[in-house]
Amino acid sequence: MDNYFSELGRAVYDKWKAKDFSLIEFPMIAQQALEKKPPARHVDLDQLLHNFLLDDNQPFQTTSGFGQPELIVYDSPKFYIQILFWLDGTTDIHQHGFSGAFHVLAGSSIHSRFDFTNVTPITPHFRIGDVILQETHLLDTGRTVPIHSGPGFIHSLFHLETPSVTVVIRTHSDPGTDPQFTYLPPHVALDPAKHDxxxxxxxxxxxxxxxxxxxxxxxxxxxxxxxxxxxxxxxxxxxxxxxxxxxxxxxxxxxxxxxxxxxxxxAVAPTLNEIIRRDGIAALRASFEDVEHRFFLALLLNVGSRAEILRLISSRMDEDPLRAIARWAGEIIRATESGIWMLDAFFPFKAGENDDLEQEQEFLLEALHHFITGEKPSPKLRKLSKVNLELLKETLKHSSWRNLLLPDKSATSRNRSGKLHA
Ligand SMILES: [Fe+2]
Structure with a gap:
């Protein structure tokens, strides 16, 4: 049994008891306890792992499949404390049937918050509505976030380092807050525990x-x-x-x-398309070891606007965000026998086109740079017909690069005039 977590558990228990175990009070009590003596500064993770493996005196362990894995480090009938390891995991967008607070013990994550509005219940386990991104921010080591049960706190985490480790102080379950819906943007909520x-x-x-x-x-x-x-x-x-x-x-x-x-x-077609896009990006995360690349993937997965993506890159990097993106694109571009992949954008080879792979890749990177910066096309790009350049852009528009592309000037001016939609 780890001393730090035994003390933390007892302190939370005493504070909560003084509030008559009011559920409303619990997230703040858990958050304050984690911030008063942060695990990131007070827990020796190596020592904890050592003890967990060698000392039989441990709290009751669940068979939960959540975390990679989940260790219980304190338990009581009222609440428990878990440590969650994340190797290549991203969480779905979800709400909770429990409350408390979580703390980043090691690593860092991109944290996104969502709302679910215009809800139409189809069955008790399936709903249609609008999944709206509220905010995305970087959670560094040492940060603590309260968890409120129910639909008022919908979030997802994309872990950047391997492993990322979180400490969660949580109730077992809060009556009346089930099901713990999983959200499939832009329009579906479903109960993952309901198995037909x-x-x-x-x-x-x-x-x-x-x-x-x-x-x-x-x-x-x-x-x-x-x-x-x-x-x-x-x-x-x-x-x-x-x-x-x-x-x-x-x-x-x-x-x-x-x-x-x-x-x-x-509501279904855009949701199915987004499932495919998100699954593709989440799968790439497992094969990307570089933390910067994972950071970029997390932004493309979760952040809806170009300005917000650039702001978040600036908040973490000393480099100009557009330069950083160009560098990452050059590092993650991949050639196969049939074409070139830039994340989930695929550019198939036409006959004879793959003779000079390096040149092809360079050409695509120049095109991407042109589309996301608005800078004049390079002499090589200028030789390409307008139609072919538009085809490249169309492919990017249907991929995860879409939010980074500058809007088409003609479309913007038509929209502003209002005549197109009159
Ligand atoms: Fe969560």
Whole structure:
């Protein structure tokens, strides 16, 4: 048993008891306790790990799959303290069925807060609405953030260092605040603890058909979409979208779903696209070891505006933000046999184009620089036809680079005049 956390637990218990265990008071009590004697300054993590591995006298451990892993370092019937390790994890956007506070013990994270508005409940476990980003900021080692249960505190964390370690003082569960919705921007909230076993098995069976190349896969999915309710239809679409696109039948499947569900379906297409984008970026995070690259990924994943991305880069780097982005782009660009990847933007080779890979990559980086800075195109870029340059820009517009691109001058002036939408 670690002395620091035993003392911290007892101090929190006494303070909370003096407030008659009022749930409203708990986040502030937990936050103040963590700030008064911060774990980042008072915990010897190596020593703690050593003791945890060698000393059997430990608090009750859960079988929770949260954290990589989760260690319980203090427990009582009223609340407990956990240490969460994060190796390559990003959290989903989520709310909590418990309250308390968390503290960054090691590493740092990008922390984003969200609101969920215009809510339409579909079932008790599935909602449609607008997931709106409120703020994004950098959480350095030593920072503490209160946790309030329910939909008033919706957040996500993108951990930058490996491992990142957080300490959480939390209640077991706060009555009336379930389910702990997970949010899929821009429009869906779902209960991740609700498992519809029939749907799970159906998705697994479809995966079998997909992996064995069964020709009935697409017709069966489309028939299912004809019959299923909105919630289960969404899960089937989410599971099958990549394969349906690959098979060239996505439009047909989508047509069935959208005709059946009318206005409600409008929330689904952008959500499915964003799921694919976010999954792609989260997967890249695992393969990116450089903390600066992870920082950049976190910004592209979470931050909606160019100005805000540049501000956050300035807050962490001594370098000019646009220069930093150009440098990162040069470091993360990857060539494959079929084309060049800049994160989730793919530029396929045309015949004979991959003769000089280095030159191709340089060319794409120059184009990116031109689109995000507005600086005059290089002589090499000027040789490219306007149509081809626009094609490059279109690819970037449909990727995670989109928020960094300067707006098209023509579009801006038309919008300002108001005539385009009159
Ligand atoms: Fe959380």
């Amino acid at each position: 076993s029939l749907t799970t098995r159906r998705k697994q069976l479809l995966d079998v058909l997909e992996q064995t190349g069964d020709e009935n896969y697409a017709p069966l999915v489309i028939k299912m979409l004809n019959g299923l309710d909105f919630e289960r239809g969404f899960f089937i679409l989410q599971n099958c979208i990549a394969t349906l696109r690959h098979l060239g039948v996505w439009e047909k499947a989508w047509g069935r779903f959208s005709r059946k569900h009318g206005k409600l379906a409008l």
